[in-house]
Amino acid sequence: MSSVTTATATTAVPPSKKPSTLTLDRVWLYAILLLFAFLFLMPIYVMVINSIKPLDEIRAGNLVALPLAPTLEPWVQAWSQAQIGVQATGLKPYFLNSFLMVIPAVLISTALGALNGYVLTQFKIKGGTLIFGLVLFSVFIPFQIVLIPMAKLLGELGMAGTVKGLILVHTIYGIGFGTLFFRNFYAAFPQELVKSARMDGAGFFVLFWRLMLPASLPIVVVNIIWQFTNIWNDFLFGASFSDYSSYPLTVALNNLVSSSTGVKEYNVHFAGAFIAALPTLIVYIVSGKYFVRGLMAGSVKG
Amino acid sequence: MAALTIQNVSKQFGATKVLHQISLDLADGEFLVLVGPSGCGKSTLMNIVAGLEEPSTGQVTLGARDITYLPPDERDVAMVFQSYALYPNMTVAQNIAFPLEMRKVPKADRVAAVKKVSGMLQIDHLLDRKPRALSGGQRQRVAIGRALARSPSLFLFDEPLSNLDAKLRVDMRAELKKLHMRTGVTTIYVTHDQVEAMTLGTRIAVLKDGLIQQLATPMELYERPSNLFVAEFIGSPSINTADATVDASGTVVLNGVSTGVTIDTAHAGKPVIFGIRPEDLIVVDDGAIDATVTLLEPTGAESYILVDTAFGEFTLRMPGPGDFNLGDRMKLSFAPSKVHVFDKATQLRLNT
Numbered sequence: 001m002s003s004v005t006t007a008t009a010t011t012a013v014p015p016s017k018k019p020s021t022l023t024l025d026r027v028w029l030y031a032i033l034l035l036f037a038f039l040f041l042m043p044i045y046v047m048v049i050n051s052i053k054p055l056d057e058i059r060a061g062n063l064v065a066l067p068l069a070p071t072l073e074p075w076v077q078a079w080s081q082a083q084i085g086v087q088a089t090g091l092k093p094y095f096l097n098s099f100l101m102v103i104p105a106v107l108i109s110t111a112l113g114a115l116n117g118y119v120l121t122q123f124k125i126k127g128g129t130l131i132f133g134l135v136l137f138s139v140f141i142p143f144q145i146v147l148i149p150m151a152k153l154l155g156e157l158g159m160a161g162t163v164k165g166l167i168l169v170h171t172i173y174g175i176g177f178g179t180l181f182f183r184n185f186y187a188a189f190p191q192e193l194v195k196s197a198r199m200d201g202a203g204f205f206v207l208f209w210r211l212m213l214p215a216s217l218p219i220v221v222v223n224i225i226w227q228f229t230n231i232w233n234d235f236l237f238g239a240s241f242s243d244y245s246s247y248p249l250t251v252a253l254n255n256l257v258s259s260s261t262g263v264k265e266y267n268v269h270f271a272g273a274f275i276a277a278l279p280t281l282i283v284y285i286v287s288g289k290y291f292v293r294g295l296m297a298g299s300v301k302g
Numbered sequence: 303m304a305a306l307t308i309q310n311v312s313k314q315f316g317a318t319k320v321l322h323q324i325s326l327d328l329a330d331g332e333f334l335v336l337v338g339p340s341g342c343g344k345s346t347l348m349n350i351v352a353g354l355e356e357p358s359t360g361q362v363t364l365g366a367r368d369i370t371y372l373p374p375d376e377r378d379v380a381m382v383f384q385s386y387a388l389y390p391n392m393t394v395a396q397n398i399a400f401p402l403e404m405r406k407v408p409k410a411d412r413v414a415a416v417k418k419v420s421g422m423l424q425i426d427h428l429l430d431r432k433p434r435a436l437s438g439g440q441r442q443r444v445a446i447g448r449a450l451a452r453s454p455s456l457f458l459f460d461e462p463l464s465n466l467d468a469k470l471r472v473d474m475r476a477e478l479k480k481l482h483m484r485t486g487v488t489t490i491y492v493t494h495d496q497v498e499a500m501t502l503g504t505r506i507a508v509l510k511d512g513l514i515q516q517l518a519t520p521m522e523l524y525e526r527p528s529n530l531f532v533a534e535f536i537g538s539p540s541i542n543t544a545d546a547t548v549d550a551s552g553t554v555v556l557n558g559v560s561t562g563v564t565i566d567t568a569h570a571g572k573p574v575i576f577g578i579r580p581e582d583l584i585v586v587d588d589g590a591i592d593a594t595v596t597l598l599e600p601t602g603a604e605s606y607i608l609v610d611t612a613f614g615e616f617t618l619r620m621p622g623p624g625d626f627n628l629g630d631r632m633k634l635s636f637a638p639s640k641v642h643v644f645d646k647a648t649q650l651r652l653n654t
Contacts, residue, residue, distance in 0.1 A: 190385060190387070193389065198375065199354070199374040199401075200400050200401035201375035201405055202375075202400075202404055214390075214391035215391060
C-alpha cells in the first residue's frame with residue numbers, strides 16, 4: 001500500500017485542462033446550420049402566416065409580417081367552401097380522392113415490389129438479371145411518354161376518368177421502384193437464414209411472410225414514404241386521367257389557384273397549398289428516422 | 303437414425319470442379335468430421351447432403367431412401383449453421399418449434415418437444431427471449447435445440463463453433479460430443495479446425511481441392527497420414543519436415559546420416575520428404591542432429607521449442623516449461639518407427 005501512495009505522490013502530474021467545447025469551428029458550424037434551417041423554414045413560415053391573414057393585410061404588401069387580425073376563415077374556405085368543380089365543395093372531396101388513390105396504390109406496389117425483390121434475390125431464376133434490368137427500365141421512363149398509350153389502355157379497360165384508373169397507373173409505376181428497393185435490401189439478407197428455413201420446411205409464401213417481411217420494416221417504410229410522396233404529389237397523371245369527380249388533390253389545388261373568378265384569394269390559396277402538403281409532411285415526420293436507416297441499409301449492402 | 307451413403311458425388315460450377323467423385327459411407331450413429339482448408343469443397347458436400355445444392359453426378363442415400371433430388375425439408379436432415387441462422391423475429395421457443403410447426407405437428411406436441419429439448423440444453427430460462435438478447439453461446443444452443451427438436455435421422459453441423467470465443471468453443475465442443483453420445487444420431491460435422499476434428503470425430507475425412515485425401519479414425523490420421531498434406535494439416539504444432547534422399551538399400555538418408563528407416567528400394571536415389579512430429583524428437587547426448595534453440599513458446603502444460611538445424615527449423619514439444627535457454631546447443635534423435643516418409647513428387651506416404 002505504502003509503495004503505491006509514494007509512487008502517486010512522486011509522479012503527480014498537473015491535470016491538463018479540459019478543452020473548451022465552444023471553438024471557432026463550432027461557431028461557424030452552428031452559423032451555417034442555422035442559416036440553412038432558416039432558408040428551409042422560411043417558405044413554411046410565409047405559408048402559415050399568410051394563410052391566417054385576412055386578404056386586406058396581404059394586399060397591403062408585407063408577406064413576412066405577422067397577422068394583425070388572425071383568422072381561420074381561409075382554411076375553412078379552402079377546405080369546404082371554395083369553388084373548384086361544379087359545386088363549391090372546397091378541397092375536401094379531392095382530399096378524399098387522393099387518399100382513395102394513394103393508399104391502395106402504395107400498398108399494392110409495395111407488396112408486389114417486396115415479392116419481386118424476394119424472388120429475384122432468393123431464387124436462382126434464369127434471366128433474373130435481365131428481368132430486373134427491364135423492371136428498372138420503368139423507373140427511368142419519363143411520365144410523358146406513357147401518357148397516350150396509358151390513356152388508350154384506361155379507355156379500353158373502362159377506367160378512364162376514375163380513381164381506379166389512377167390507382168392502376170400509379171401501381172404500375174410504383175412496382176419499378178419497389179422492386180429496386182426490395183431487391184437491394186434482400187440481397188444483403190443472410191443466406192443461411194433462408195437455407196435454414198427451407199430445411200425446416202418453410203415453403204415459398206411461409207418463408208416470405210414469416211421470415212423476410214418481418215425483417216424488412218426499414219425498407220417497407222422507405223418504400224411507403226417514397227411511393228406515398230410521389231403519388232400524392234403527382235400532377236401529370238392526375239390531370240391527364242381524371243375528371244371532375246376523380247381529381248386528386250394536386251389537380252384540385254391547381255384549379256383553386258388558377259381558375260378562381262374575380263379576386264385572387266391568396267390567403268385561401270396558401271391554406272389550400274398547406275392542406276395539400278400536410279399528409280406528406282406528417283408521413284416524413286412520423287417515419288423519417290426509419291427512412292434514413294432503410295436507405296442506408298439498402299445502399300451500403302446493395 | 304440411419305446410415306448415409308454418398309456415391310461418386312461430383313459438383314461443377316461452370317468449368318470449375320468443386321468436388322471430384324466423392325464416395326463416403328457412414329454407419330448408423332457415426333460422427334464424421336469433414337475437415338480441410340477453405341475452398342476445399344467441404345461446405346458444398348454438406349449442402350448436397352442437406353439438399354440445398356444438387357450434385358452434378360452421383361447419388362446420396364439416407365437409410366433406405368435415395369435423397370439425391372429430394373427437397374431439403376423432405377430429407378429428415380437437420381442442420382446447424384455457422385451464423386446460427388436463428389429467426390430474428392421469433393422467440394427462442396418459436397424458433398425451436400418452427401420446424402415442427404412447418405410439419406404440422408399439433409401444438410401440444412410442439413410444446414412438449416420445446417420443453418424436452420430446452421431442458422436438455424439448459425436454455426429453458428431463455429424461451430421467451432428474442433435471439434438478439436442472447437449471447438453467442440446461448441444462440442448456438444438454441445440452434446442446436448431447433449435441430450434436435452424434430453429428431454432427424456441425420457445431423458449436419460457447418461462450422462458451428464467458429465463464431466464463439468476460445469473458451470466457450472472448448473466447452474461447446476465437449477457438450478456436442480456428449481450430446482452425440484446421448485442421442486446417437488448420425489452426424490456430419492464440417493470444420494477447418496483440426497483440433498475440433500480430432501476431438502469430435504469417430505472418423506475424419508480430410509478434403510483438399512474437392513478430393514478426399516484420407517478417411518480414417520483420428521489416431522490413424524495422426525499416426526499414419528497418407529500424404530504430406532494430411533500430415534501437415536493434422537497436428538499442432540505442425541509436423542517437422544526436411545528434404546532427404548534414399549540410398550541403394552532403401553534407407554532414408556537425412557543430411558548424410560542414416561535415419562534407420564527403410565522403404566522400398568524402388569525409390570532408391572529419389573528425393574523424399576522426411577517428417578517427424580514435434581513430440582517424437584528427443585534430446586539425447588549422442589543424437590545425430592545438431593540443434594540450437596532460437597525461440598521458446600511456453601503454453602503452461604507444455605512448451606514448444608524452436609531450434610535451428612542443418613536442414614531448417616524444427617519444433618520440439620516438451621512437457622512443462624522445458625529447461626532450455628535461447629542459444630542452447632543440443633543433440634536430437636528419434637525412433638525410426640515415428641518417422642514419416644513422403645515422395646517429394648507425388649507427396650504420398652512411402653513407409654508403412
